[in-house]
Amino acid sequence: MFPFCFEWVWDIGHAIFFGGFWYAISILGAGMTYCLLKAAYDTINDKGDSHH
Amino acid sequence: MLDDALIPEGAKRCAFPIFIIGIIIVGAVLLWGVYAMFLCWFKGLNQTNMNDYYGFALWIWADLAVIAVGGGAFFTGLLKYIFKVDDLKNIINFAVIIGFICYSSALLILAIDIGQPLRGWFIFWHANVHSMLTEVAYCLSCYFAVLTIEFIPNILENRQVNKVPFFHHLAHNMHEVMAVFAATGAFLSFFHQGSLGGVAGVMFGRPFAYREGLLIWPWTFFLFTWSAAAFGPCFTLMVTKITEIITGKKLVGDKTVNLLAKISGWMITTYIIAKIIDTVYWAFVTVPSMGFELGHFYSNNGFYGYWILITEVILCGVVPGLLLINKSTRENPTTRTIAIILGVIGVCLNRWVMVLQIMAVPVMSFDSWALYIPSWQEVATTILPVAYGIILIAVAYRYLPVFPQELELNEPADAAAQN
Numbered sequence: 179m180f181p182f183c184f185e186w187v188w189d190i191g192h193a194i195f196f197g198g199f200w201y202a203i204s205i206l207g208a209g210m211t212y213c214l215l216k217a218a219y220d221t222i223n224d225k226g227d228s229h230h
Numbered sequence: 231m232l233d234d235a236l237i238p239e240g241a242k243r244c245a246f247p248i249f250i251i252g253i254i255i256v257g258a259v260l261l262w263g264v265y266a267m268f269l270c271w272f273k274g275l276n277q278t279n280m281n282d283y284y285g286f287a288l289w290i291w292a293d294l295a296v297i298a299v300g301g302g303a304f305f306t307g308l309l310k311y312i313f314k315v316d317d318l319k320n321i322i323n324f325a326v327i328i329g330f331i332c333y334s335s336a337l338l339i340l341a342i343d344i345g346q347p348l349r350g351w352f353i354f355w356h357a358n359v360h361s362m363l364t365e366v367a368y369c370l371s372c373y374f375a376v377l378t379i380e381f382i383p384n385i386l387e388n389r390q391v392n393k394v395p396f397f398h399h400l401a402h403n404m405h406e407v408m409a410v411f412a413a414t415g416a417f418l419s420f421f422h423q424g425s426l427g428g429v430a431g432v433m434f435g436r437p438f439a440y441r442e443g444l445l446i447w448p449w450t451f452f453l454f455t456w457s458a459a460a461f462g463p464c465f466t467l468m469v470t471k472i473t474e475i476i477t478g479k480k481l482v483g484d485k486t487v488n489l490l491a492k493i494s495g496w497m498i499t500t501y502i503i504a505k506i507i508d509t510v511y512w513a514f515v516t517v518p519s520m521g522f523e524l525g526h527f528y529s530n531n532g533f534y535g536y537w538i539l540i541t542e543v544i545l546c547g548v549v550p551g552l553l554l555i556n557k558s559t560r561e562n563p564t565t566r567t568i569a570i571i572l573g574v575i576g577v578c579l580n581r582w583v584m585v586l587q588i589m590a591v592p593v594m595s596f597d598s599w600a601l602y603i604p605s606w607q608e609v610a611t612t613i614l615p616v617a618y619g620i621i622l623i624a625v626a627y628r629y630l631p632v633f634p635q636e637l638e639l640n641e642p643a644d645a646a647a648q649n
Contacts, residue, residue, distance in 0.1 A: 179354050179355045179356075179357060183355065183356075185356055185357075191359035191360060192359050194359075195357065195359045195364065195365065195368070196357075196359075198368075198421075199368045199372070202369075202372045202414055202417070202418060203372065205410065205414050206372070206375055206376065206379065206411070206414060209379070209407055209410050209411055210379065212403075212407065213400060213403040213404050213407060214400065216399070216403045217396055217397075217399040217400035217402075217403050218396065220395075220399040220402075220403070221395045221396045221399055224395075
């Protein structure tokens, strides 16, 4: 899972599998971080009703 | 009612005691499944009828089936957020809830299947990068995270929760970037649906499953993804119909239902053409090249005959496809409902064939058919997700604004009832 795990090998298989895995995790993490920070910012700045 | 303050504004729900009685009845079935699950965890997989000859329990079929029918969430999300099919906004919340139930059930089933759930993290930490199932595990886990993220705004829109400014803004902001999550979900779904099919297709020691393909991907990879996108919306529509019957209300407008049914119909029709081509090529080229005849896979046993192939491909594939692409049968509630039920049966039957029949077919000349009878623990743990799903849908319907059209569609009926 990480380069410091003993099974780790710098080959195409690990690059594709873990590249895709961490890519997806990063998008989800970044997206949620943005939503949480913006919600905190909007709450502090007391933005009015936002309808969706 | 005790919980009036939690119920969506203007919506009518059954009395709280009736709701609780219903939950208790379904909860008893759930507890039966949980008991069987703990038996498998504490006493081991000897609670099942699996052995060295037949290594797939009944719940593996359930696992693949719920993942297939849960495909309605990713495909509806893809259409709504990426292809901007705006009419689907009336059913997307429910599609996400159904997907959430299906994928959480799939993960639960896998947790039972590995026998040692405390070692579940091994698949991530000590990953076998040559296994399609590793990719399935990664994509399933990540996609379940996507479904949870897609479900959260709906929970935050509960009447009381939404009064908290932070949650109100969070729900709004999550809606704003939902396209990013939906696109990630579609990417993940494409690969894990495909790899579940790929697992069967690469088994060159099992001629019933083996398929040629494109590069490293056997044709079953593409057929599984295609079938999940095609039949998933049928399951969404079927559960919507069941919910409407139980609640006695119209919850989704005909325009949205017919649109999703039409898309599903075209997907089913194109899928089933590809499936027929795949089956014919397999039967007349692949199977003889491996030293077998087609009849070998459908004879000399008491259960698996040609009927299963005809039922899957014709009755539950061609027929629902044609019924849903034809405008008059699609817009007729009876034929539409028949088509979506046949579609759901069809994809579940496909997963049965691709999981259980594969294991049952004799491969060596001295082998015999392995007709598997599951233990009661397997049956209970397979029913467990159904009970869990009913409870989650009941709670979500009662307390969350799942159906945006509910008030509008039921206004005349409510007004008439008051008069």
